[in-house]
Amino acid sequence: MRLITEDILEDIALGAAVLGTGGGGDPYIGKLMARQAIRDYGPIELYTLDELDDDDLVVPTAMMGAPTVMVEKMPNGDDIVNAFQAVGKYLGKPIRATMSIEAGGLNSVVPMYCAARLRMPMVDCDGMGRAFPEIQMVTHTIHGISATPFALSDERGNTVIMETIDNLWTERFARSVTVDMGAMAMLAAYPATAAELREAAVPGTITQAERIGQTIRRARVQEENPVETVRQAVGGYEVFRGKIGDVQRRTEAGFAKGDAYIEGIDDYAGRKLQLSFQNEHLAVRIDGEFKVTVPDLIAVLDIDTGEPITTEGLRYGFRVVVIAFPCTPKWRTPKGLELVGPRYFGYDVDYVPVEERYG
Amino acid sequence: MRLITEDILEDIALGAAVLGTGGGGDPYIGKLMARQAIRDYGPIELYTLDELDDDDLVVPTAMMGAPTVMVEKMPNGDDIVNAFQAVGKYLGKPIRATMSIEAGGLNSVVPMYCAARLRMPMVDCDGMGRAFPEIQMVTHTIHGISATPFALSDERGNTVIMETIDNLWTERFARSVTVDMGAMAMLAAYPATAAELREAAVPGTITQAERIGQTIRRARVQEENPVETVRQAVGGYEVFRGKIGDVQRRTEAGFAKGDAYIEGIDDYAGRKLQLSFQNEHLAVRIDGEFKVTVPDLIAVLDIDTGEPITTEGLRYGFRVVVIAFPCTPKWRTPKGLELVGPRYFGYDVDYVPVEERYG
Numbered sequence: 040m041r042l043i044t045e046d047i048l049e050d051i052a053l054g055a056a057v058l059g060t061g062g063g064g065d066p067y068i069g070k071l072m073a074r075q076a077i078r079d080y081g082p083i084e085l086y087t088l089d090e091l092d093d094d095d096l097v098v099p100t101a102m103m104g105a106p107t108v109m110v111e112k113m114p115n116g117d118d119i120v121n122a123f124q125a126v127g128k129y130l131g132k133p134i135r136a137t138m139s140i141e142a143g144g145l146n147s148v149v150p151m152y153c154a155a156r157l158r159m160p161m162v163d164c165d166g167m168g169r170a171f172p173e174i175q176m177v178t179h180t181i182h183g184i185s186a187t188p189f190a191l192s193d194e195r196g197n198t199v200i201m202e203t204i205d206n207l208w209t210e211r212f213a214r215s216v217t218v219d220m221g222a223m224a225m226l227a228a229y230p231a232t233a234a235e236l237r238e239a240a241v242p243g244t245i246t247q248a249e250r251i252g253q254t255i256r257r258a259r260v261q262e263e264n265p266v267e268t269v270r271q272a273v274g275g276y277e278v279f280r281g282k283i284g285d286v287q288r289r290t291e292a293g294f295a296k297g298d299a300y301i302e303g304i305d306d307y308a309g310r311k312l313q314l315s316f317q318n319e320h321l322a323v324r325i326d327g328e329f330k331v332t333v334p335d336l337i338a339v340l341d342i343d344t345g346e347p348i349t350t351e352g353l354r355y356g357f358r359v360v361v362i363a364f365p366c367t368p369k370w371r372t373p374k375g376l377e378l379v380g381p382r383y384f385g386y387d388v389d390y391v392p393v394e395e396r397y398g
Numbered sequence: 399m400r401l402i403t404e405d406i407l408e409d410i411a412l413g414a415a416v417l418g419t420g421g422g423g424d425p426y427i428g429k430l431m432a433r434q435a436i437r438d439y440g441p442i443e444l445y446t447l448d449e450l451d452d453d454d455l456v457v458p459t460a461m462m463g464a465p466t467v468m469v470e471k472m473p474n475g476d477d478i479v480n481a482f483q484a485v486g487k488y489l490g491k492p493i494r495a496t497m498s499i500e501a502g503g504l505n506s507v508v509p510m511y512c513a514a515r516l517r518m519p520m521v522d523c524d525g526m527g528r529a530f531p532e533i534q535m536v537t538h539t540i541h542g543i544s545a546t547p548f549a550l551s552d553e554r555g556n557t558v559i560m561e562t563i564d565n566l567w568t569e570r571f572a573r574s575v576t577v578d579m580g581a582m583a584m585l586a587a588y589p590a591t592a593a594e595l596r597e598a599a600v601p602g603t604i605t606q607a608e609r610i611g612q613t614i615r616r617a618r619v620q621e622e623n624p625v626e627t628v629r630q631a632v633g634g635y636e637v638f639r640g641k642i643g644d645v646q647r648r649t650e651a652g653f654a655k656g657d658a659y660i661e662g663i664d665d666y667a668g669r670k671l672q673l674s675f676q677n678e679h680l681a682v683r684i685d686g687e688f689k690v691t692v693p694d695l696i697a698v699l700d701i702d703t704g705e706p707i708t709t710e711g712l713r714y715g716f717r718v719v720v721i722a723f724p725c726t727p728k729w730r731t732p733k734g735l736e737l738v739g740p741r742y743f744g745y746d747v748d749y750v751p752v753e754e755r756y757g
Contacts, residue, residue: 125561129488129559195563195567196562196563197560197561197562197563197567197571198560198561198562199558199559199560199561199571199575200488200558200559200560200561201556201557201558201559202484202556202557202558202559203555203556203557204554204555204556208554208556211578212556212558212575212578215574215575215577215578216571216574216575218574219570219571219574
């Protein structure tokens with residue numbers, strides 16, 4: 040067990056935003072929320088999965104919805120606690136801890152707010168090792184863990200609890216209810232024991248995010264090349280350098296979907312990259328050819344600061360470096376690729392691991 | 399207490415279909431379901447509200463969705479029981495009985511299926527004295543009773559439970575989830591004690607439906623004028639006689655909405671009636687002028703048999719008599735009219751009680 044204190048929050052939020060591949064929520068809002076919670080309720084106990092008893096029940100908490108909305112509508116905190124407590128009440132069992140369902144600027148720290156306020160530990164793991172847009176897209180699903188009881192709460196005081204026959208049905212209902220709640224809601228779901236999570240979860244994500252964030256921060260101070268530092272910290276590959284031209288977006292069924300077109304500079308001059316996203320970056324095409332796809336991670340970094348840019352932050356004129364890096368091996372299994380491979384998202388192309396193309 | 403046996407079911411379903419004002423579900427499917435349940439599990443105990451103890455908890459059960467879908471997709475029964483038991487489990491309290499939330503060919507008998515299968519009484523009352531399309535449109539709402547915990551279940555085994563800040567939010571979430579469930583779902587909601595229901599419910603609806611159904615059946619046997627018999631049985635007024643011309647329908651947000659245009663015959667020759675519906679008949683305009691509106695009841699009867707025609711049964715060429723009759727006085731209060739008056743449904747006209755125009 041170690042403590043998450045105010046001074047390491049910024050590193051975690053920044054590093055998690057890199058792992059969030061453009062999604063997982065705005066790191067600025069996430070950081071503010073968690074900081075306030077730590078100031079009000081004290082530091083958060085961060086446990087590894089091995090430090091918990093086999094039967095300890097863990098319930099992840101997260102934000103759900105279109106990140107475009109999130110920027111304007113901040114969660115009020117009661118919504119997170121309501122969702123979390125609704126699952127506990129429904130199960131009629133004590134819950135030992137919370138965790139992140141995904142890595143992301145916001146969704147890595149939402150559980151910290153919940154943990155701080157309820158004076159409860161958080162576990163150093165998540166269900167993706169990155170961020171994905173849909174509810175069923177977690178390593179829990181690969182291991183047969185049900186998303187339900189699944190609770191969604193809004194800032195008004197409404198709560199909806201689902202019990203479904205599979206995790207795809209949870210996604211369907213939860214998406215509609217989230218849209219009704221204003222395209223954003225807070226969720227608690229995927230209750231599982233520590234023993235189950237040792238098989239099913241991606242361990243150490245918070246620590247990994249902290250390490251990445253720390254590296255970026257130090258690089259800035261020491262005036263190194265921050266983009267290169269990030270690339271090395273995540274074990275990734277440079278895919279493109281360019282200037283964002285057109286960005287086309289639509290909010291569709293509660294998702295922020297769209298494409299950004301980036302015109303190459305330096306070594307990439309004369310080439311064009313198309314970046315497709317659905318809350319998260321999903322696929323990179325260069326001159327029409329697929330180069331990187333889900334489940335591997337894509338990060339768009341500010342060329343000067345190395346800061347990751349979220350999908351809703353993509354703007355005309357930004358000069359960026361696109362990097363890509365390998366996903367957790369769990370996603371490269373047949374079951375994993377069925378859940379989050381390129382074909383699930385409608386791309387008629389086989390998955391090729393990023394290191395096979397760039398390694 | 400008296401018993402509902404197979405031989406009176408048909409009368410109840412038929413009479414309830416008249417009170418259903420075109421909605422409340424298909425009486426044929428309702429009758430089949432309840433009959434099978436009585437054959438399998440025995441007759442149903444029907445209690446009056448006065449026969450229950452003050453604290454006895456009653457939870458209504460019903461079908462929700464577009465009746466157009468209902469015709470093709472029959473509930474499997476487990477869905478009703480799942481919704482009902484989800485509310486009981488969520489409350490953590492024993493439930494004494496079920497009841498109808500509305501009068502209607504199907505929704506008067508859905509609770510009978512639930513009661514028979516769980517060997518539990520049904521109460522002779524409902525929450526409308528007719529049928530209405532939206533969840534908050536019950537006399538319970540006038541009296542401040544919450545719709546939640548509100549459970550929706552589908553035939554696959556999915557259940558969604560809501561706890562909302564008001565009954566309009568329940569309607570919003572439940573409508574989306576019903577659409578996801580295939581535009582039809584079974585619900586259990588509005589838990590209330592017998593003491594509360596003595597204030598808030600419309601008493602005696604099942605007995606009233608049975609009496610209307612009996613009257614129609616006897617009129618047929620005795621070769622009387624069945625339309626006139628129905629009109630007298632409900633204390634109503636003849637509004638129009640004609641032939642259905644055009645019927646325009648659309649399934650919108652899980653509702654069956656539309657208008658039927660009826661060309662006058664006999665005394666009404668040369669005049670034209672526009673009947674607007676949203677699951678239920680809502681308003682009658684004759685030659686462009688509003689003549690009857692919600693919350694008063696409108697029934698479209700087959701000119702020869704006196705059978706009520708549901709909104710989804712309206713067809714070109716049918717010869718019909720349109721009758722109208724007064725709603726329960728609860729709906730004529732300011733709170734009642736706010737919930738279900740013509741302006742709520744978008745008609746820019748004040749409510750005029752049907753007996754003031756036709757009495």
